[in-house]
Amino acid sequence: MLPGNERSVLEAFRRGDTPVLTQVYRTYSPEVLRYLSRRFSVHSEGGARSVALTPLDLDAAHQETFVRAFRPHMRQAYDGVRPYLGFLLTVARSTAIDLMRASGRVAREAVPLEDAPELVHAPDDSRTPEEEALSSEIRALVRRFLDALPEEGRDLAQLRFMDGLSQEAAADQLKLTRGEVRVRERRLRLQFTEHLKDSGWLDSDAAPGRLELGLMLATLSLCAIPFGSLP
């Protein structure tokens, strides 16, 4: 039940029938999210570099892609011949450009509108030093958590997340029932969230602010000392 498959579905899509639009959304949303979460290569005067949307920008770009694609004139613009996914990803790319420009992550002059196709998926994984530092920081955080886990917890994390096994497959390997895996996985996630909170890493942005405040208070205190009291 997708707009490229049948004439009647295409017509219903163009009319804006909610069940058809819902079906289209559910079918293509994961593809759009995967597309938007990759790194994009940007060409500018300084050369090529790759950028990625932040997790929050990913939400904004994904939502905006469908908002744009589902507007009446855009539904009418789809010819029903080309694969709809290609049409949708073109909208997604344009949305990503707009969002990165708006957030200042991509200079306006870096990707002129007429050169929008230059924003392509990056073939490599070239990251900025800041991104590398952030990535290393998070890896160390996760490593500390995993190291503190008992062996069974580490094994479960390895199978489910690193190896990407299903709960059933992980249960087979660990000689557990699927229910037991589900319960342990939930506990594992809870422990990880607690670890994030306890580590103070989530609040680390506030640290420089506190430091600045401390320095300012110290300076004010020094200024407030009467000269006469100095030796």
Add this chain to the structure above:
Amino acid sequence: MKWYERHVDAGLTRWSLGELSAPESSRLLRHAHACSRCGSRYNKWARAHRVFESGQTDTPTTMELETLTVAGLEAALGAAAPPDAAHSRWPTLAVLGATLAALFAVVVVPTVRPTPTEPEWSPRGVVHDPAPPAVPLAQPVLRIFCAAPGQSLREVRTGTACAPGATLAFAAGARPPYTHVAVRVRAGGREEVNGPFALSGSAGEEGPLELTVALPATSDMAEVTAAFSEHPDATLAALRGGTTEGVVVLRQEVRVEEGP
């Protein structure tokens, strides 16, 4: 995430467990976009979970993908609504006072079942009807607004006036099967029929109509008549004196004079 949880923090644990409902996910993300501290926290939280689950900061977790998919559906479907049904254009309409339905003289042709009586204290737009739900219920609403130069837009209720030379604006809503409305305005010896307009909101969710009508420059009595039907042609026919079968007609007079 309950309504009283002020920041993203409280919802993040349940978010990472995949336990947020669609409205809760939407609310959490909306809040994260609006609150810089919470947005930063959400980004960190999401990246940490990505690395925990895939070893990559750029690969969303399955839970994240599910949450974003669920949270974005409502906005996507909202964008699909025709422009004249977009409530965001006049957001205050949704929260303005009581419906004009009770203020209108409702003329229902004999072939249409009368509107069922609503019990006291029922929410506007909710119809309590003992009849089988398969039978469609009629509860169309037309609201009239007066836009006078130098004054804010206000709703015109029975007995209130709109200044000469001002402009009338309209909002309408109806339950299925009433999907279209046409509006006739008689004032200053002229008659103007507009529409039909497609309706998407139900009673209590009236959407603005792409219609404004200028009132005469002198004192007068204007008559506004709206015809609701599932057939666009029938709405116009009813206003022009044709068949009225399956049509609900609402009528209100508006005094055209200075003062409230």
